[in-house]
Amino acid sequence: ALPHGVRDLLPDFKEGEDVVYRTMGDLDVFIYPIPRERCYMVFLIEPKSILSESWHLMTVVVISLVSGILISLILWRSMNRRVVQPILQIRASLDRARDGVHLPIVTGRGGEIEEVEELVSSYNRNVRYIDELAEKLSEQKTRYKDLEYKALQSQINSHFITNTLNAVRWLAIMQKATNIKELIDAFSRLLKSTWQGLEHDTTIERELSNVQDYIFIQQITHSYNCEIFYDVEPGLLKAPCAKFILQPLVENAYFHGIAPKGGVGTIRIGIRPDGEKGRIIIQVTDDGVGMDRETQVQVLHSQGGGSRFNGIGISNIHQRLQLKYGEEYGISIESEVGSYTKMTVVIPWMETGKEEGETNV
DSSP, X not given: OOOTTXXXXXXXXXXXXXXXXXXXXXXXEEEEEXXXXXXXXXXXXXXXXXXXXXXXXXXXXXXXXXXXXXXXHHHHHHHIIIIIHHHHHHHHHHHHHHTTOOOOOOOOOOTTOHHHHXXXXXXXXXXXXXXXXXXXXXXXXXXXXXXXXXXXXXXXXXXXXXXXXXXXXXXXXXXXXXXXXXXXXHHHHXXXXXXXXXXXXXXXXXXXXXXXXXXXXXXXXXXXXXXXXXXXXXXXTTOEEOSSSSHHHHHHHIIIIITTTOSOEEEEEEEEEXXXXXXXXXXXXXXXXXXXXXXXXXXXXXXXXXXXXXXXXXXXXXXXHHHHHOTTOEEEEEEETTTEEEEEEEEEOOSOOOOOOOOOO
């Protein structure tokens, strides 16, 4: 059933005959001979049909391409809003923190993307925690400065200065004693240590020197009726420590432990290492009147040290040590009424510290 004229185009059977292509009106004719089977394969194609099919295929391709682009844009916008934007906000926030700017809260949400939601929530929790730590640190710095100021105000009170100067005056007029120079030197060293402030650490050796100067002055001004015994590990003398933690303990041990008891008393100062925990243990023990448990709590935790104690309050030293080194450090009290009082100071064992500045007195 070949169209008219196509049969005339059939070639003779020859081995290896090529495909015959002819154009007949609106038809493209392709003839492929198969000699073995003594037959032909004839293809009749209308170019218009092919073109029509091509346009239809092109339309499908274009529509598919446009649809793919639109879907990609929608997905990108959604991912950008729910994933990219929160991550970019976190990065920008961290960049601001690196420049010293306060960390902001990230407002982007992860929606139904659980991982992004958890990331944003975790970041915001950490930001709030950092804000709380910063506020707490600021309060602690303010509190520490206030304690430093109170310590400096109380270190040498007006009565102590007046009594010392009166002693110097009367010694100069009546006795003309050679120990006047020693008294003035000791007093000057105490003033120098006080005026240098609390900004830098001192050493165990300098704290002991302050105690010795203080005791020397008190022996002259108050006929200090007390024996002092030292048990100090030599290797700790150069160890750094906070200022004004030893002399106030000795002062309180005498005036509020031994003096009320009457007679000759003893104060023992022991300083030893706690190598296993990397700490230094300082103990000041007196054989005075002691104190009950309620008084111990008042002395250790009252603001200002309690009305019974003058100078730097024990609570002031305790709070300063905890703010400076941590809550595991500070002062503890062991006492028995009518027998003894032992005050134990625990500080970290550091190998080096900042040197004090020079102040002329």
